[in-house]
Amino acid sequence: MAGTINVDYGTSIPNNIGLGDDRRVLKALEKWHPGYLNWWHSMGPEGFQESLVYLRTAVSVDLDGWAKFGYVRMPEYKWGILLAPQEEDRRVPCGEHAGEPAWQDVPGEYRAMLRRLIVIQGDTEPASVEQQRHLGHTAPSLYDMRNLFQVNVEEGRHLWAMVYLLQKYFGRDGREEAEELLRRQSGHADHPRMLGAFNEATPDWLSFFMFTTFTDRDGKMQLEALAQSGFDPLSRTCRFMLTEEAHHMFVGATGVARAIQRTCDVMNEAGIDDPYDVDRIRALGVIDLPTIQKKCNLHFTLSLDLFGSEISTNAANAFNAGIKGRYKENKIDDDHKLVDATYPALRLIDGQIKRVDEPALSALNMRLRDDYVDDCAKGIKLWNNTIKKADIDFEITLPHVAFHRQIGEFASINASPDGKVLSDDEWQAQCDQWLPNKADGDFIDSLMVSEVEPGRYAGWIAPPKVGIDNKPGDFEYVKIDG
Ligand SMILES: [Fe+2]
Numbered sequence: 001m002a003g004t005i006n007v008d009y010g011t012s013i014p015n016n017i018g019l020g021d022d023r024r025v026l027k028a029l030e031k032w033h034p035g036y037l038n039w040w041h042s043m044g045p046e047g048f049q050e051s052l053v054y055l056r057t058a059v060s061v062d063l064d065g066w067a068k069f070g071y072v073r074m075p076e077y078k079w080g081i082l083l084a085p086q087e088e089d090r091r092v093p094c095g096e097h098a099g100e101p102a103w104q105d106v107p108g109e110y111r112a113m114l115r116r117l118i119v120i121q122g123d124t125e126p127a128s129v130e131q132q133r134h135l136g137h138t139a140p141s142l143y144d145m146r147n148l149f150q151v152n153v154e155e156g157r158h159l160w161a162m163v164y165l166l167q168k169y170f171g172r173d174g175r176e177e178a179e180e181l182l183r184r185q186s187g188h189a190d191h192p193r194m195l196g197a198f199n200e201a202t203p204d205w206l207s208f209f210m211f212t213t214f215t216d217r218d219g220k221m222q223l224e225a226l227a228q229s230g231f232d233p234l235s236r237t238c239r240f241m242l243t244e245e246a247h248h249m250f251v252g253a254t255g256v257a258r259a260i261q262r263t264c265d266v267m268n269e270a271g272i273d274d275p276y277d278v279d280r281i282r283a284l285g286v287i288d289l290p291t292i293q294k295k296c297n298l299h300f301t302l303s304l305d306l307f308g309s310e311i312s313t314n315a316a317n318a319f320n321a322g323i324k325g326r327y328k329e330n331k332i333d334d335d336h337k338l339v340d341a342t343y344p345a346l347r348l349i350d351g352q353i354k355r356v357d358e359p360a361l362s363a364l365n366m367r368l369r370d371d372y373v374d375d376c377a378k379g380i381k382l383w384n385n386t387i388k389k390a391d392i393d394f395e396i397t398l399p400h401v402a403f404h405r406q407i408g409e410f411a412s413i414n415a416s417p418d419g420k421v422l423s424d425d426e427w428q429a430q431c432d433q434w435l436p437n438k439a440d441g442d443f444i445d446s447l448m449v450s451e452v453e454p455g456r457y458a459g460w461i462a463p464p465k466v467g468i469d470n471k472p473g474d475f476e477y478v479k480i481d482g
């Protein structure tokens, strides 16, 4: 049956798509499973595989009450295949097929394009688990350790989600791609992950929180665009993934907010009101706000690069084909074809950053990135409210999109965080103020000590306002010894 609400735990792979009746795909996934577990053990969280972790597991795709909480050993987590229920009479939302019935099978002419999009999305999921694999050892609390592992198992599930699509709809090359997803490794010299930001290190917990704030939010935008796909199984898969993604960004945004809270509290207790009095602040064992700004600059810009080139024929083709829509495509009031439409894009013209009208189809990456920047701006409000409440004169800001870019229009220039084009010398003289340097990294590293007493928190971060699943402050989120 296509899309029941409740999840069937009767087969070896929990699912809500009647996998029990689809022997071919079930077999293919069962064959893939040992390789996945192998990957989890060698590239997933380092240690803690025998620990009991208080995790949520999806038991339904009903948006009210889709998860249950309980202690699980991570390798025994129920990684399932969950698709949002099929919408009756769903239509291709955009492009030249707009208005035609959504595809339940892969349209032959778009097979290669679809496969590529699914593989790129799939590749990011295990990559982030690999990037975060060392962090369990320096968790600032059991609460945080549990959140890390929750994000990790769900990214693992997202890999399953993409592998299901490959196995079900792409035959032999789908199976090969599914194997490749387990073979590439974040940061590997010979077979790295596909996208730059997913080959960067996540060396400390502030990086983890910034990553889940900014890079998981890129994930959200990509999923939102794929949720608009005319290929219905992809749309349904992504719609359910988005429910889980919200928690990842919550972990990031509140994690940074708690670090900020602690810094502000400690500054106030010590009577320091100058946020740039870095040495004194650091001596108190908390992360100064200018360093938090630098980390924000780094992770925001790495994530901007994930949107690809501002002007892109690939993006135009995917939209035209109806396999990737815009953010909230179904809520936009236009013809959904964009043949003659324009979009104001930021471009580099004669060495200057200028806004010019471009064909809207070519500028779709830029548009999605603009939506992303707006969403990020909402996200950092929580941080600034925390600083304001503590009565400290500092504001975290998002740097200009031309700052510190490796991909797209601005990769060839240096720009300051406020968007001024700089010479190489000017950049070299100032970049240490804008991006974390070795000393910043070493300092943050020195604070990364694990705190595993229930209810206690490392000195650089404040406790959360509420517990997971409304548990009390001293709840033992991870029973380390199992
Ligand atoms: Fe994900």
Ligand SMILES: [Fe+2]
Binding pocket: 155, 216, 219, 245, 248
């Ligand atoms: Fe995520």
